[in-house]
Amino acid sequence: MESKRKPFLIKLAVTAVLTAMASVLMYYEIPLPFMPPFLKFDFSEVPVVIGSFAIGPIWGVVIELLKNLIHLPMTQTAGIGEMSNFITGSIYAVTAGLIYNKFHSKPGIILSTSVATIVLALAGIPLNAFVTLPLYASVLGFTTEAIVGMSQAVNPLITDKWSLIMWGFVPFNLIKGIIVGVITFLVSLPLSRPLRAIRRKAGLKT
Numbered sequence: 001m002e003s004k005r006k007p008f009l010i011k012l013a014v015t016a017v018l019t020a021m022a023s024v025l026m027y028y029e030i031p032l033p034f035m036p037p038f039l040k041f042d043f044s045e046v047p048v049v050i051g052s053f054a055i056g057p058i059w060g061v062v063i064e065l066l067k068n069l070i071h072l073p074m075t076q077t078a079g080i081g082e083m084s085n086f087i088t089g090s091i092y093a094v095t096a097g098l099i100y101n102k103f104h105s106k107p108g109i110i111l112s113t114s115v116a117t118i119v120l121a122l123a124g125i126p127l128n129a130f131v132t133l134p135l136y137a138s139v140l141g142f143t144t145e146a147i148v149g150m151s152q153a154v155n156p157l158i159t160d161k162w163s164l165i166m167w168g169f170v171p172f173n174l175i176k177g178i179i180v181g182v183i184t185f186l187v188s189l190p191l192s193r194p195l196r197a198i199r200r201k202a203g204l205k206t
Helices: 003-023 045-053 057-074 080-102 108-138 142-154 161-188 192-201
Strands: none
Touching: 003 045, 003 057, 045 057, 045 080, 045 108, 045 161, 045 192, 057 080, 080 108, 080 161, 108 142, 108 161, 142 161, 142 192
16 A cells, blocks of 8 residues: 555655746746737746656646646636636646657657647647637627737737737747747756656656
8 A cells, every 4th residue: 555655645746846836937927029918928837847757747737737726816817817828738748748758868858848839839729719819808808809909019910810829829839838848858957867766756657
C-alpha cells in the first residue's frame, strides 16, 4: 500500500509547488506589440508544461485548473478569460506532455512544444470564434464590433471578426506557444536529471 501511495504523493507535491509558481507568474502580464490590448502574455504556462513533462499530462491539466481557480477571485472578465486560459493552456500542456512521454530528450522537448504551438493556434480559432467572443458579448456586453474597433487601433489589418481571429488571436497564440516552448526548453536543460528522477518516483517511464 505504501509503495502505491508514494507515486501519488510525489505527484501531489509537484503539483502544489508548480501551481504556486504558475499562480504567481499569472499576475505578471505583458502586452505584445500589434496585439489587441486585451491579449496579454504571461509565463504561467511554463510551470504547467514542466508539470506535464514531470508527472504526466493529466496533472498538467490539474495545475492549469488550479492556477486559474486561484486567479478567479481577481477576474476582470467574469471568469471568461480564466476559462479561455484553462482551455488553451490545457490543450498546449496535454499535447506537449503526450509527445514528451514518447520522446524523453532535448529534441523531444522541441518537437513537443512545436506541435503544441501549432495545435494551440488552430484550436484557438473555433474557441474564440464560437465560445470566447460570444461570451464576452452576452455576459459583459462587449460586442465583437467593439472588440474589433479596439483592436484595429493597434493593428489596422483587423477589420472584422475573422480578421480579428486571424491577425489577433492566431498570431498571439503562436507567439505565446513559441515563447513558452523556448523557456521550457531552457529551464528543462538544467532540470533534466531532477525531471527524470521525479518521473521515476512518480511511476512514469524515464
